[in-house]
Structures are given as C-alpha cells and as structure tokens.
Amino acid sequence: MSFSTHLRKLAQPVWDAQLTHPFVLALGKGTLSERKFRYYILQDARFLADLARVFAAGSLRAPDAESALRFAKLAEETITVERSLHENYGKRWKLSPQEMLNEPMSPTNYAYTRHMLAVAQSGTATEIAVVALPCAWIYCVVGKHLLKNGPPPAKHPYRDWLMLYASPEFEAVQEWMRARVDTWARTAGHEEKKRMEQAFLISSKYEWMFWEMAWNEEKWPV
Numbered sequence: 001m002s003f004s005t006h007l008r009k010l011a012q013p014v015w016d017a018q019l020t021h022p023f024v025l026a027l028g029k030g031t032l033s034e035r036k037f038r039y040y041i042l043q044d045a046r047f048l049a050d051l052a053r054v055f056a057a058g059s060l061r062a063p064d065a066e067s068a069l070r071f072a073k074l075a076e077e078t079i080t081v082e083r084s085l086h087e088n089y090g091k092r093w094k095l096s097p098q099e100m101l102n103e104p105m106s107p108t109n110y111a112y113t114r115h116m117l118a119v120a121q122s123g124t125a126t127e128i129a130v131v132a133l134p135c136a137w138i139y140c141v142v143g144k145h146l147l148k149n150g151p152p153p154a155k156h157p158y159r160d161w162l163m164l165y166a167s168p169e170f171e172a173v174q175e176w177m178r179a180r181v182d183t184w185a186r187t188a189g190h191e192e193k194k195r196m197e198q199a200f201l202i203s204s205k206y207e208w209m210f211w212e213m214a215w216n217e218e219k220w221p222v
C-alpha cells in the first residue's frame with residue numbers, strides 16, 4: 001500500500017463526513033444561501049494566501065530542482081487560479097481583491113493556517129507536502145463527488161466553483177503531491193512518518209471544520 005493510501009485510510013472517517021456535510025450538500029445542489037457562500041469565499045481567499053506560503057516553503061525545502069520548481073508553481077497557481085475564482089465571485093458582491101483580503105480570519109481558519117504554517121516553518125519537504133495534501137485531495141474528491149452525475153446546469157449559482165474542483169487540472173495537483181509523498185516516504189524514518197500521519201490527520205479534520213465554520217458563519221466570541 002502506498003503511504004498516501006495509508007494516510008487516507010487513517011483519515012477515512014473524517015473524509016467520508018465531508019461528503020455528507022450540509023454545506024457541501026447545499027453547495028452541490030445550488031441551494032446554499034449566498035450569505036453562507038460569501039462568508040466561505042472571503043475566508044477561503046485568506047486561507048489560500050497562507051496556502052501559497054506553505055507551497056513556497058515546500059519549494060525552499062525540496063530535495064531536487066524539479067520538485068522545488070513544481071512547489072513554486074503550486075504557490076503561483078494557488079494565487080492565480082483559485083484566487084481569480086474568488087475575485088470573480090467578489091465582483092458579484094462589489095468587493096475589490098484588497099477588500100476581500102481585509103476580511104478578518106475566523107477562529108477555525110486561523111487555526112488551520114497556523115497548523116500548516118508551523119509545519120512549513122520546521123518540517124521536511126515531505127511533511128510540507130503531507131500537511132497540504134488533504135487540502136488538494138479532499139477538494140478533488142468533493143468536486144468529483146458533487147458532479148458524479150454530470151456537469152452542473154449553466155444557471156447553477158456555484159457552477160464555477162464545482163467545475164474548478166472537479167477538473168482534471170485540479171486533480172493533477174493532488175496526483176503530483178501524492179506521488180512525491182509516496183516516493184519520499186520510502187526513505188522517511190519512523191518519527192518522521194508519525195509526524196506525517198499527525199499532520200495529515202489534523203489537516204483532514206480542519207478541512208471538515210472549514211465546512212462547519214462556513215455553515216455556521218463562525219465568528220470570534222468577542
């Protein structure tokens with residue numbers, strides 16, 4: 001069994017829970033309130049800015065030039081591809097890119113990004129790939145699951161989001177990251193593998209918490 005498959009089996013219960021989360025179900029059906037979706041997109045724009053930094057750290061720590069280049073491209077693509085999706089939605093709400101990035105992070109978003117940035121600060125390239133793997137992999141699984149019966153109707157309010165995350169281009173991101181994790185895990189020691197399992201599991205749980213955060217429009221207590 002590949003190490004990435006081992007990681008997914010470890011996290012399978014919280015992965016399965018994502019496909020039945022009310023936010024995900026409503027997003028797929030197009031019944032999600034625009035207010036909840038706006039909350040999600042504004043938080044996700046903040047999330048992606050930090051995710052790009054995690055990929056940049058992966059480029060710095062990468063053991064070879066090809067991986068360093070690919071991580072740097074992932075940092076760029078995270079900002080150019082996913083953020084352009086957000087900025088197009090932002091136009092719906094007459095928000096400039098800067099206004100979107102001025103949105104304060106929610107507690108869950110802050111915690112999830114600190115979790116990934118901590119691994120980016122002190123982890124190996126393998127640990128960095130692992131901590132960001134649920135992010136890329138789960139969205140691919142969710143996107144494909146929501147479009148398993150075919151593309152959304154042209155009038156679906158969240159069509160662009162669904163098409164991006166169900167796309168082969170987005171699938172290629174997690175395929176590359178899984179291939180790196182599987183290759184590099186072969187030479188990882190016991191302690192590093194334990195850290196990788198923890199990082200993957202915690203990121204997987206934060207992915208579920210991110211849907212829950214958006215569904216509840218989470219705010220700081222005061």
Ligand SMILES: Cc1ncc(CO)c(N)n1
Nearest residue numbers: 044047082135136139210
């Ligand atoms: C919270 C979160 N996880 C994963 C993705 C996919 O990049 C995203 N945009 N946001």
